[in-house]
Amino acid sequence: MKKWHLIIDVEKCVDCNNCFMSCKDEHVDNDWPGYTWPQPRHGHRWINIMRAERGQYPLVDVAYRPTPCMHCADAPCIHASKGSITKRADGIVMIDPVKAKGQQEVVNACPYQAIWWNQEQEVPQKCTLCAHLLDQGWKQPRCVQACPTGALRAVCADDTEMSRICTAEKLEVLQPEANTQPSVFYKNLYRFNKCFIGGSIAANRKGIVDCIEGAKVTLLQGKDKLAETITDTFGDFKFDQLAKNSGKYVIQVQKPGFSAAEVTLELTSSTNIGTIYLS
Incomplete structure (x- = not known):
């Protein structure tokens, strides 16, 4: 029927x-x-x-x-x-x-x-x-x-x-x-009904702050690698479809020619972590 x-x-x-x-x-x-x-x-x-x-x-x-x-x-x-x-x-x-x-x-x-x-x-x-x-x-x-x-x-x-x-x-x-x-x-x-973690990657080069395109950004929870993405022209990245109040996450950033960076956060709701500066 x-x-x-x-x-x-x-x-x-x-x-x-x-x-x-x-x-x-x-x-x-x-x-x-x-x-x-x-x-x-x-x-x-x-x-x-x-x-x-x-x-x-x-x-x-x-x-x-x-x-x-x-x-x-x-x-x-x-x-x-x-x-x-x-x-x-x-x-x-x-x-x-x-x-x-x-x-x-x-x-x-x-x-x-x-x-x-x-x-x-x-x-x-x-x-x-x-x-x-x-x-x-x-x-x-x-x-x-x-x-x-x-x-x-x-x-x-x-x-x-x-x-x-x-x-x-x-x-x-x-x-x-x-x-x-x-x-x-x-x-x-x-x-x-889900959450995202997003932000931007930038660097200060000779006194000028530039967006970093093509940086590899990895999302981890504990020892598990959940996702990986590449920053866009504006240095932005975003990981979506995450559960609310789902605990601690780690953001790792890598880009040839720069030192790696890492940010840890507790996710309760969708979060813009702001700009991560590479050196």
């Missing part, structure tokens, strides 16, 4: 909010009988774009993570809903607004904070993946259609095909420890 999935590439999202606005355009003041009641004009973000800033000036990385309903196979909201929330055969999780009226508790049941409370109508609401459009033959929901960078993709595939795609594209899910089996997968999620 084929099911609907979303693939979101964090690296391609530029925070343009086209997805957010298209969702508003589709659902604000529009009642879709059998699917959902109108979305409030303000307060709801059925696709919520989260922002993460890593590093320190001047080495800063900003990433954006669109976050809709995960349409989980084992959805906590379903367990808390007393029958008002169901999962369709095509994988889309739906809230029946009539049955769910007054059930504010299902908002707190979602570990992804993807369910919103409509105070006026007293009903929980969320992304429907534009099921009313897909049922009419649309190939993608409005948010995917509106994305100009290709950060959002809708895929209708069976479990075997989706598993192949996940492996080939190295996809991840949010909060895997929640064991909800989401139908929304992320690419390049490290931009949001």
Whole structure:
């Protein structure tokens, strides 16, 4: 049985909010009988774009993570809903607004904070993946259609095909420890939830500070060599996809004609170690 999935590439999202606005355009003041009641004009973000800033000036990385309903196979909201929330055969999780009226508790049941409370109508609401459009033959929901960078993709595939795609594209899910089996997968999620160590290599030659291009920079943890890179034209280097609070690291720098340098640091979050000067 084929099911609907979303693939979101964090690296391609530029925070343009086209997805957010298209969702508003589709659902604000529009009642879709059998699917959902109108979305409030303000307060709801059925696709919520989260922002993460890593590093320190001047080495800063900003990433954006669109976050809709995960349409989980084992959805906590379903367990808390007393029958008002169901999962369709095509994988889309739906809230029946009539049955769910007054059930504010299902908002707190979602570990992804993807369910919103409509105070006026007293009903929980969320992304429907534009099921009313897909049922009419649309190939993608409005948010995917509106994305100009290709950060959002809708895929209708069976479990075997989706598993192949996940492996080939190295996809991840949010909060895997929640064991909800989401139908929304992320690419390049490290931009949001991992750390980097970066810096610059320079040297003072005859009173002039020069960037050192082509220096070999090695990252070690204990006795293990984790990665190696070469500085760019500006003398910059960067090691990414490191876990937060992952302990002590050693940076070693080598460049023919200069003495070697070494820096030790404790990594808690993304860190710009500044400039390492060779002599």
